[in-house]
Amino acid sequence: MDFEIAGSVNRPGTYELERGAPFASLLLEKAQGVRDGRALKAVLPLGTACPALDAAEALSIKLDEDSFAGLGSCLSDGRLVVVSEDDSMIELLSRSVNEFARSCCRRIASCREAVGLMRSISDRMSRRGSSAKDAGCMLDAAFAMEAFACCPRGKGLARFVAATVTKFWPEFAGNASEVKP
Amino acid sequence: MIGLEIDGRSVDAPEGSTILEAARRAGVEIPTLCHHPSLSPEAACGICLVEVAGRSELVRACSERASDGMRVCTETDAVMRARSDAIGMIMMRHGNDCAGCDSAGLCELSEVYFRCAQRRPIESESLGSGGTISLGPRVLLRPDRCIACGRCVRFAKEVARCDQIELDLECDSPRVTKAPFRDFDSAYSVCACDICPTGALVPDVGEPRSVGWRLESHEAICTGCSRACAVWLDSADGRAVRLRPRRDDGVNGRWMCDFGRQGLRRIFAEDRPRSPMIRDGLEMKGAGWDEAISAVADRLRSVASGKVVVVLSAQSSVEENAAFLWLAKALPGCGQVLLSGREDDLSFADGLLRRSDRNVNSAGAASMAGTGLDGIEAGCGVIVLGSPGDRDVLRIVESSPAWAVLVTSDPLGGQRWADVVLPKLNAYEQRGTYVPREDEVRVVEGCLPQTGETRSARDIALAISKASDGDFDRDARASIDEYIQKRSDAFGGDDRRV
Numbered sequence: 001m002d003f004e005i006a007g008s009v010n011r012p013g014t015y016e017l018e019r020g021a022p023f024a025s026l027l028l029e030k031a032q033g034v035r036d037g038r039a040l041k042a043v044l045p046l047g048t049a050c051p052a053l054d055a056a057e058a059l060s061i062k063l064d065e066d067s068f069a070g071l072g073s074c075l076s077d078g079r080l081v082v083v084s085e086d087d088s089m090i091e092l093l094s095r096s097v098n099e100f101a102r103s104c105c106r107r108i109a110s111c112r113e114a115v116g117l118m119r120s121i122s123d124r125m126s127r128r129g130s131s132a133k134d135a136g137c138m139l140d141a142a143f144a145m146e147a148f149a150c151c152p153r154g155k156g157l158a159r160f161v162a163a164t165v166t167k168f169w170p171e172f173a174g175n176a177s178e179v180k181p
Numbered sequence: 182m183i184g185l186e187i188d189g190r191s192v193d194a195p196e197g198s199t200i201l202e203a204a205r206r207a208g209v210e211i212p213t214l215c216h217h218p219s220l221s222p223e224a225a226c227g228i229c230l231v232e233v234a235g236r237s238e239l240v241r242a243c244s245e246r247a248s249d250g251m252r253v254c255t256e257t258d259a260v261m262r263a264r265s266d267a268i269g270m271i272m273m274r275h276g277n278d279c280a281g282c283d284s285a286g287l288c289e290l291s292e293v294y295f296r297c298a299q300r301r302p303i304e305s306e307s308l309g310s311g312g313t314i315s316l317g318p319r320v321l322l323r324p325d326r327c328i329a330c331g332r333c334v335r336f337a338k339e340v341a342r343c344d345q346i347e348l349d350l351e352c353d354s355p356r357v358t359k360a361p362f363r364d365f366d367s368a369y370s371v372c373a374c375d376i377c378p379t380g381a382l383v384p385d386v387g388e389p390r391s392v393g394w395r396l397e398s399h400e401a402i403c404t405g406c407s408r409a410c411a412v413w414l415d416s417a418d419g420r421a422v423r424l425r426p427r428r429d430d431g432v433n434g435r436w437m438c439d440f441g442r443q444g445l446r447r448i449f450a451e452d453r454p455r456s457p458m459i460r461d462g463l464e465m466k467g468a469g470w471d472e473a474i475s476a477v478a479d480r481l482r483s484v485a486s487g488k489v490v491v492v493l494s495a496q497s498s499v500e501e502n503a504a505f506l507w508l509a510k511a512l513p514g515c516g517q518v519l520l521s522g523r524e525d526d527l528s529f530a531d532g533l534l535r536r537s538d539r540n541v542n543s544a545g546a547a548s549m550a551g552t553g554l555d556g557i558e559a560g561c562g563v564i565v566l567g568s569p570g571d572r573d574v575l576r577i578v579e580s581s582p583a584w585a586v587l588v589t590s591d592p593l594g595g596q597r598w599a600d601v602v603l604p605k606l607n608a609y610e611q612r613g614t615y616v617p618r619e620d621e622v623r624v625v626e627g628c629l630p631q632t633g634e635t636r637s638a639r640d641i642a643l644a645i646s647k648a649s650d651g652d653f654d655r656d657a658r659a660s661i662d663e664y665i666q667k668r669s670d671a672f673g674g675d676d677r678r679v
Binding site for chain 1: 215224225226227230238239259263266267269270271273274328329330350351355
């Protein structure tokens, strides 16, 4: 099966591996590790359309559908984006939400307002820094949007936002000691 | 028919109906916001989400077709939580100026919020007042209150058949707006204000402002044309405030035209006659009832026998016409009974509700006096009921009457052709039967107190008869009531009380 690996890696590209091969071999052998020897932070299967994996999950996962589904994510056609420890998850989230807001049909009132809310919170976070209150609001909006969105793209984004905020809670809450809701 | 189960209850519903329709048949109330039963589903608000067994996600009851054997739960925790989130999302962008809102006390959004919200909105932006934008000659928009549910846009497209308004979803706060180079001037534009779930669309037809809980609603009909739409007459402190459509599927559905609404201003105009008037030269001068009635009696005695014409009105009720028909029979000098009314107006009819016949009691009055004013005899004394149309006034004036008495509830509008004007109660101040067409009978109960010194047509007819006849029959009072009763019973009386 062909896997496409992109993002913060030394040799991005399309590589052929056995289905079920460990992700670590794709990252370390084929793509020659994270760029500039940084640590792995996250892997985004299918871009921003399904939940992201954190470093621990990614390094132990096998490249097959069942393993990804077991973590609530999805392997789909095998495109993976690697995020390094230098990349900001807040910035990443803000960009994906803004991108979605631009292409959103805006017809469903509650979905439209949820996207608007996520956008204003993520913009505020990237401008003024993170806070636990904002992160909590973001989670609320994502859960609400998952119920209202009619299109798979909207539902996918809602799951992506919910998983990202939950898995990288310390970064979004601004203080590692805060307890996750 | 298909069978499904809603909240443990077995429900039968016609094939093709939605879950919402099936639930309402069974008496299960699912809250909705963007949905309107007379319009196509929009599925925009997410308030009507329900759980269907075997489906991993919540579904929208307003647009999802019910199927045989379906099991639906309308109040599970997941549903209540989703509804609460949905209303929270919608409230975020809604300017919360409830204290000054035109829909205070009548707001559907507030009702849904009370019912569904489990907590405060996730985050609310404080929105300043967005000012007021004119969408058309009779509709104003308060953009900060608009939740972009799309009801008004669907109404315009599907019912009023115009594309004068649309949803602007691209801007920061989505809302309804005028279509480019268009004005929302449809003849039914104010209906969009009726179906707006918030106070975003405000009618601009000269209604006095008043809060919802001070209004009293009375069942009535519109007297603007022979459709006789079923309406609610809202009053505050005995004063008419507005007309709004009342549901009657056989007549007007849930709508009425803007002209009908504006009719209320004419009916309760400040310059409607409130006390009798007698002409003195070119001036109309106020007079007491005794003086006015004796002036009429003097004039009745001044003409030869058979030289009095009584003109009935296609705009007055069966009872009022019956009273004056009784008067015509009681007066020894009455030679002719004729009929007046507004002229047919083909440009008024629109194939939706408005009819070219502008008289609300056409068939009822026609059964009492068959002929119009074409054959009016010259030089007679004329007693006119109601407000004749311009052409009828011209015919009366051209017949150079010896004198004319006008019994009306409408403003004179500068007309001075009548020698005596007697003010009568209007359609909403007394009980009346109206028969716009052969098979359509409407009965309206009087719901407002009388204005000034106005009297009912029956009392006026009785007084004229009594004053003109020296040996007044004491049984006349019973006789007129019996006659009116007989005439209104001829139309089935109370069979159709609307």
